[in-house]
Amino acid sequence: MTIWPNAMIALKRLRYMTHEPLYPLLRHEACALVLLQGHPSIPTAYAYGASQHYEYLALQLLGETLHSHFVMSSNRLAMRNLAAIAYQMLDVLEHVHSRGIVHCDLSLKNIMFDFPGPSQRIYLIDFGLCLSYLDKSTGRHRPDEKMPRVRGTYLYASLNNHLHHTPSRRDDLEALAYVLIRLLRGGLPWQGVRTSAELYEKKRSWSGAGLCAGWPAVFGEFLDYCRTLDYDETPDYQRWKRSFASATRDFTGWFDMWDKTNCVGSVRDDTAPICLPTAESLAESVPWRSVMSRFDSYEPLTEFEAVYTLSAEDMLAPSEQEVISTGLYSLSRVPLSDRPYLTADCSPERLVGPN
Template sequence: MPPKAKAAGKAKGPAKRKLAEEFPPGEVLTDTAKKTWKLGTPIGQGGFGLLYLASDNTPKAVGPDAPYVIKVEPSDNGPLFSELKFYMRAAKPELIGTWIKSRKLKYLGVPKYWGSGLHEKGGKRYRFMVMDRFGTDLQKKFEEGGKRFPRKLVLQLGLRLLDILEYIHDHEYVHADVKASNLLLSHKNPNQVYLVDYGLAYRYSPEGVPKEYKEDPKKCHDGTIEFTSIDAHHGVSPSRRGDLEILGYCMIQWLCSRLPWEDKLQDPVYVRDSKIRCRSNIRDFMKSCFTTGHEPEEMIKFMEEVKTLEYTDKPDYAKLRSILQQGLKSAGATDDDRLDFSVSAGPSSVKAPKRKKAAEKEGSNDETDSAPAKKRRPAQKKEVNGVKKTSVRKTSVKKSSPKKPIREMETPTSPKAEVKKSRGRPKKTA
């Protein structure tokens, strides 16, 4: 009898959360500012919420070109509420607009928060949030291009992400989960990229007072294991230097196809120790990534600059931009605001051997608190035109995964958007 009771307890986490019921097209929701929104057809499901096309023009039916999406979850669930904290504090359209003008930017790749509220139907309460609509994610582009991006594109993405991270950091938050699958192209402009999924966003400096460095064994290895920072491997809450370290790993992988520790992602201690060794000698690290030579000097300089940062230091974003811009110049390219994903011939690194299917030795993808090493994410099903398809996604290690980014499923007339589960989050500060 005792063993049975024990087994039953293991499943208590996900069982307590409810799946969202599907609303019919035309359902009207009223947000906290008394603005009304009309739901269109559902275009995806993530975690325990549904994603709908939406419009603020309630007299008319919501068409396929609707500019917004609305995520709806049962109000008893916590994931959407957690992410709302970031959007309500840091992603209001007027805040983003003021920043763009003050920095003389053409755009800023932070999704805008348009509204949220509670909705009652059939005696049940639901929480909803209104967001921008996006297109396909960069992980799909990366895989379509043979797991490599051209150097010019990588440096352009790095520059856009420095803009994004500087804004987020200036508003007291860090992202903690930068990666290709959390970067979405604009629905209307394929040359604009947005960083989504703030399920791990952490308020590192509430009221301007930075959190102190503190290791917590319960938080070890939070995030996406191949990219997460050395701090995260030690159980330290996310920081600005951690976001930039993660960005560096992403750019290096985009250039050379894989990182040296990707052969043993199921072992988080091995991954952590590999990153520590690589940080101790960045030039050798780059040689291990670009085994045919041609290691880009700007990435060595970028990682060396990040290495100098202390936990609470404010990064020199201008210097980091200068490093990437110099890389563009040495490559004979300019930042022309066009994102070209086509990979030219000519090797920059040895093509990586194929990784084992992520379905083997897989940890659960459920939203539960668990041991640090949930090794690889199982094959997930995506809907394309109503048909479920199985695909293998990037490996991650997480504690709890309440959130998915907003993106659209593929249809004959629109790009893909899907909602992706976030990794385990450090304790948030309200």
């Protein structure tokens, strides 16, 4: 693409099928990024396109995720930097929520540094599961209805998400609280739990105060606050930004990769005060709808791959493709790959028109 001759971009690719009625995840994410532009922690999207096999999204190249930098490596995290992460994520979530959207999948893997390495600014990524918490016809808050599945990453899912309540702003904040507490403690007590029911029971047995014993109280207080929010209640973002800013000396709001003072990441007190909310029956999650390729036709990838689809209720606009067409460029050709990913008997990839 010659539109950005000197720009380094990232290219996301997801499996796609033109012969099935789909609500594809990457088109959904592209629509969200168009609607959310205007905040420095939202990555810039450039172009979208689809072939008969894949959909593509060209967007701003970013660096490491918090998961790869702090969990998969031995990099240490200063308390001042953890407070900066909390501050910046609260700020970008306030922006996302102000546009009527909830992210639905806050996790360490969906928060990234700028490229090429840890920098002052961090980004919220991966809006493939996001949805509108406002009714598109009335502009009012959607009613709280039972959902067929947990939406997002189980490790960080809110208690109400486990109970299949419709995601709202409170759930994004509770998931953020778990992300922060994992960085603070170096882990969460329910890591390694195998079933959703066991994970939910263990998660709800811990209060914020119990999880964060021995650390600044603001982290546990934030989790306990999130759990008290009503379904349609507007969170007090400014209060918690001030609280995290006050949790450490010389707070700037920026991530400083050279700061290794007062590092976090270890459990100081593992006593678990019981904090049981009102119990509800925990239904099994229904898997996401997927379309599988058939072996009696060609197989685009060398490995067997499913195509996942959202539902009509998840759409952010009556026509997400129209939003994309007005906000992004269209790919002019199928992107090239460093490695072959089509089988020899697969028909050549070609761009298809919007649907």
